[in-house]
Amino acid sequence: MKKKSFLSLMALSTAGLIALSACGADESEDAASADENNNGGDTNEAAEQEEVTLDFMHLWPQGSSPDHYRIVTEIIEEFEEMHPHVTVEMEVLENEQYKNKLQVVSSSNQLPDVGMTWPAGFLEPYVNGDLFAPLDDALEEDNMRDDFVAGTIEAYSVDDEAYALPLELNIAPVFYNQAIFDEYGVEVPETYDDLIEVIDTLSEGGMTPIALGNRDRWTGSLWYMYLADRIGGSEALNSAIDRSGSFTDERLVEAADRIQEMVDHDAFISGFNGLSDQEAKAEFMNGNAAMYLIGSWDLPNYTTNEEVPQEFRDSIDFFKFPEVDGGDGDIDSWVGGPGVGLFVAENSDVKDEAKAFVKHFTEEWGKQSVEDAGVIPGTQVNTDEVDLPDLFIDVLDELNNASDITLFADVQMSSGVAETHLNMIQSLFGEDVTPEEFAETHEEALQEDE
Amino acid sequence: MNQIMSDKRVIALYTLPALLLILTLIYVPIVLTGYYGLMDWDGIGGMEFIGLENYANLIGDTMFWRSAWHSLLLALFSVGSLALYLTVSLVLAGNIKGADMFRKIFLIPMLLSSVAIAQLWIRIYHPSNGVMNRFLTSIGIENPPMWLADTSLVLFAIFVPIIWQYAGFYIIIYYAALKNIPKELEEAAKIDGASPLQIAYKIKLPLISGIIKVTIVLAVIGSLKYFDLIYVMTDGGPNGASEVMASYMYKLAFRSNDFGYGSAVGFFLLVLILIVTYLIRKATASKDEVQY
Amino acid sequence: MPSNTAAVEKTEGLRLGSLRIRPGKLLLYVILGLVAVLQILPLIWLVLFSLKDNQEVFNLAPFALPADPQWSNYARVWTDGNIGLYFFNSVIVTGTAVILTVLLASLVTFAITRMQWKLNKLVLGLFMVGLMIPVHSTLIPLFSFFNTIGLMDHHLSIILTYTAFNLPLTMMILLGFYYTLPRELEEAAIMDGCSIHRMFFRIILPITAPVVATTAIINMIYNWNEFVFVNTFISSDSLKTLTVGIQNFIGQYSTDWGAIGATLVISMLPILIAFLILSNKIVEGMTSGSVKG
Incomplete structure (x- = not known):
């Protein structure tokens, strides 16, 4: 009896060892065969190309994003038909887990061949670590660069080299509920003072003027960014961030002051600092709040999403963020920018295939994403050719006529400064800091980061 | 007897597999965390040795000390709540009818994942629709608190679900410990005319004092490195009002791309726990010796 | 503690105990029952939650019944x-x-x-x-x-x-x-x-x-x-x-x-x-x- 239990325990651990070494062997074989492929890859036209696998990681799960997922699968199938020697293996993770995994695998230089990244501040550490491959060669082929909306590629560029191709482009309009506006007899505000008046009328009538879920922080940042833009023009904020100017610029302080003025006028839903964006959105969609500032990614909710009552969708429109009297801002300047884009890993064994895949994917995505998934791609959309609801077309037109798009602050800044910015946004809205302290803290963080 | 019970080969056979496992999977990461703490590293690209700079910065980092204070408060509350769990367990382990059913029901929330618990409590604390504020307004309170938005309340608001989340864990341990007490002891005491309260206080509690000490240590360690619900429900906010050490570390390492500094925080957290645990064991050690 | 005082206390305790055994037990059961209900509510909440659509999840009170139970949530998860x-x-x-x-x-x-x-x-x-x-x-x-x-x-x-x-x-x-x-x-x-x-x-x-x-x-x-x-x-x-x-x-x-x-x-x-x-x-x-x- 005793021997038996002892033996079975041993058996267990040896089994573990065998499995372990077996896997080790597998892995090295894989690596070896991958190397061979790489050599073969240079002579692209070689008739007998070896079978290769291309790992692709993205963040559009089937359950939450069925349309995205379907297009992705179709594009992959097409690509595999065009390149019979390639099998694309995808891994899907949700946003937060996706970001974590990307960082963890990077630390061991194990990035997937193709994956998704965000622009600017997010992408820079990966480029500095030589983890993403430059894609300029791919962009030069067939003048692909011209297909993209001006300025989008730049957001993924470091030292004038592009490291990812955009799949998403958004601007943030102020959506409002026309039915509520009618009921309270208010009109679309054209200036900040109008906005305050609208807010006062609504809140005196017992209606929440603005839905804001500031637990997520970037939501409040949108409001601040717009005020900074309308007061100081796009130059004030941008120069503070790129260090040609300072964050203690009085225009940036004034923007912060206006935020607190809005808070004092009960502009935002009660408890906003503890609410998530989704909770706030639910209030807006349930007719409990009159306005909601969010990215154009939310358009399907107000146009095509069948789960949302038709009546509600019909009563939603948007306006451009109002101008501030005496400010330098331009009403056609937007806060927004590209969202996710595709990168190719620098150490990928199948770099040529990966680049071909990224190119193919971006092109096809550009053709299908607006109509089929309600996503505005980074490539140009001809609004005459697509069949879209009016509200959608209006936003696309605004995008085409935009005088300037200021990149979301938390994307534009390096991630360390972005954390400070986002925390200060919560404090500013919560009135835990003065506008001056708000600006000074930013300035300190920016200086430290230099 | 002694020969058999001190057989080196048996000791090695019984301890080495587990020891090997934790040495590779826990100690290697611990050592590496300390090592990364000496680096300027974004967790992505190359790293640069900067000596003790991260640790020096830590000493002057007010946000870190604030989060450490929050963690410590959580530890105090958790330890305090053990008394409640112990009382519940004493009742459940007593000879009352239906105790078995009550015990099973009491432990059900323990099965819920943190995802579910967070969603539940977010809805309890919702400023207008929440269970809590609907109740408060219905009894005539006009401006009920904004539980998760109020910087002076949020920390305590978030403690409640954390402590509730672990109720089952401690109750099940206490229950098993109480059931482990030989019935004869209790019966003998009853014959002597001891009241249930006296039996609990004079007989049961001393007998399970070992496990009580263990749970105190577990509660302290678990609280000091606590992360889950805070991350989902408040994300440490508003502006750090509910930040704890582990969530601060996570943000530094994975959001601010300051993996080196995050690692230093993680390592420091470990050292802090080590010290606190040592102090607790020291404080309870004298009784330990008498007990066994 | 001298043994005789202890004995006195014990008998008193016993007497008191036997006197209020009924209301005491009753109170105990009421408390246990209340806690049990509180502990089982999260489970009921979760089941209700799983039958709501996104609008109802946010806008209905946590224990409100969904207007039209979304059994399709289960179908979706399953397929x-x-x-x-x-x-x-x-x-x-x-x-x-x-x-x-x-x-x-x-x-x-x-x-x-x-x-x-x-x-x-x-x-x-x-x-x-x-x-x-x-x-x-x-x-x-x-x-x-x-x-x-x-x-x-x-x-x-x-x-x-x-x-x-x-x-x-x-x-x-x-x-x-x-x-x-x-x-x-x-x-x-x-x-x-x-x-x-x-x-x-x-x-x-x-x-x-x-x-x-x-x-x-x-x-x-x-x-x-x-x-x-x-x-x-x-x-x-x-x-x-x-x-x-x-x-x-x-x-x-x-x-x-x-x-x-x-x-x-x-x-x-x-x-x-x-x-x-x-x-x-x-x-x-x-x-x-x-x-x-």
Whole structure:
């Protein structure tokens, strides 16, 4: 009896060892065969190309994003038909887990061949670590660069080299509920003072003027960014961030002051600092709040999403963020920018295939994403050719006529400064800091980061 | 007897597999965390040795000390709540009818994942629709608190679900410990005319004092490195009002791309726990010796 | 305390006790009943939650009934992805890790508390430190380790990680019980000519069944709901566990909460059943074990 239990325990651990070494062997074989492929890859036209696998990681799960997922699968199938020697293996993770995994695998230089990244501040550490491959060669082929909306590629560029191709482009309009506006007899505000008046009328009538879920922080940042833009023009904020100017610029302080003025006028839903964006959105969609500032990614909710009552969708429109009297801002300047884009890993064994895949994917995505998934791609959309609801077309037109798009602050800044910015946004809205302290803290963080 | 019970080969056979496992999977990461703490590293690209700079910065980092204070408060509350769990367990382990059913029901929330618990409590604390504020307004309170938005309340608001989340864990341990007490002891005491309260206080509690000490240590360690619900429900906010050490570390390492500094925080957290645990064991050690 | 005063107090206590035995018990049951209701409400909430659409999840009061129960949430969860396969993987990973953890922890605890050797306190200390490291500090080192030994994207990586991370906790719980075992137990066994292995597997392990069941329950719940390690170490869809079901419904900008609720309900049922079975063991084990007092 005793021997038996002892033996079975041993058996267990040896089994573990065998499995372990077996896997080790597998892995090295894989690596070896991958190397061979790489050599073969240079002579692209070689008739007998070896079978290769291309790992692709993205963040559009089937359950939450069925349309995205379907297009992705179709594009992959097409690509595999065009390149019979390639099998694309995808891994899907949700946003937060996706970001974590990307960082963890990077630390061991194990990035997937193709994956998704965000622009600017997010992408820079990966480029500095030589983890993403430059894609300029791919962009030069067939003048692909011209297909993209001006300025989008730049957001993924470091030292004038592009490291990812955009799949998403958004601007943030102020959506409002026309039915509520009618009921309270208010009109679309054209200036900040109008906005305050609208807010006062609504809140005196017992209606929440603005839905804001500031637990997520970037939501409040949108409001601040717009005020900074309308007061100081796009130059004030941008120069503070790129260090040609300072964050203690009085225009940036004034923007912060206006935020607190809005808070004092009960502009935002009660408890906003503890609410998530989704909770706030639910209030807006349930007719409990009159306005909601969010990215154009939310358009399907107000146009095509069948789960949302038709009546509600019909009563939603948007306006451009109002101008501030005496400010330098331009009403056609937007806060927004590209969202996710595709990168190719620098150490990928199948770099040529990966680049071909990224190119193919971006092109096809550009053709299908607006109509089929309600996503505005980074490539140009001809609004005459697509069949879209009016509200959608209006936003696309605004995008085409935009005088300037200021990149979301938390994307534009390096991630360390972005954390400070986002925390200060919560404090500013919560009135835990003065506008001056708000600006000074930013300035300190920016200086430290230099 | 002694020969058999001190057989080196048996000791090695019984301890080495587990020891090997934790040495590779826990100690290697611990050592590496300390090592990364000496680096300027974004967790992505190359790293640069900067000596003790991260640790020096830590000493002057007010946000870190604030989060450490929050963690410590959580530890105090958790330890305090053990008394409640112990009382519940004493009742459940007593000879009352239906105790078995009550015990099973009491432990059900323990099965819920943190995802579910967070969603539940977010809805309890919702400023207008929440269970809590609907109740408060219905009894005539006009401006009920904004539980998760109020910087002076949020920390305590978030403690409640954390402590509730672990109720089952401690109750099940206490229950098993109480059931482990030989019935004869209790019966003998009853014959002597001891009241249930006296039996609990004079007989049961001393007998399970070992496990009580263990749970105190577990509660302290678990609280000091606590992360889950805070991350989902408040994300440490508003502006750090509910930040704890582990969530601060996570943000530094994975959001601010300051993996080196995050690692230093993680390592420091470990050292802090080590010290606190040592102090607790020291404080309870004298009784330990008498007990066994 | 002099024995006579103690005796007086005891009789008083008894008398008082017998006098208010009825209202006291009643009050006790009322309190127990109330707590029981409170504890079962989250379960009811979860089921209601899983039947709501996204609008209702946010706008209805938590315990309000959905206007039109969304059974489709369940249908979606069931048809999207390989829930059967995920379930199988969850059972394999959780089951193996729980057995491994409880067995290894029992062996070590036995060696540390019952056997005589010099370094036992030190080894115990080594294990205890394992409790103290925050999970997120370990992700990068562990990834790099599993990657080096080729265990990435393999169930063993998460099974071993779960085992290592739960060993210290399991041992701490076992420890308190092992200390209270009477020495005579082993003496008698050895007198009877029992080998140490036989003694451990035939006497010690059965007698600690209640606490083993307790730790098994705790381990099971932790492993079943864990997702950070799974996401980090596993890439192949075919190897993922039930927790990816939740991921599946979290979108880039919005989340399908009803479906997440349905996933939570579905994935909770198996552990609820396992819990009820194991939970009985806590009592059963004790009655059979208490023969030797």
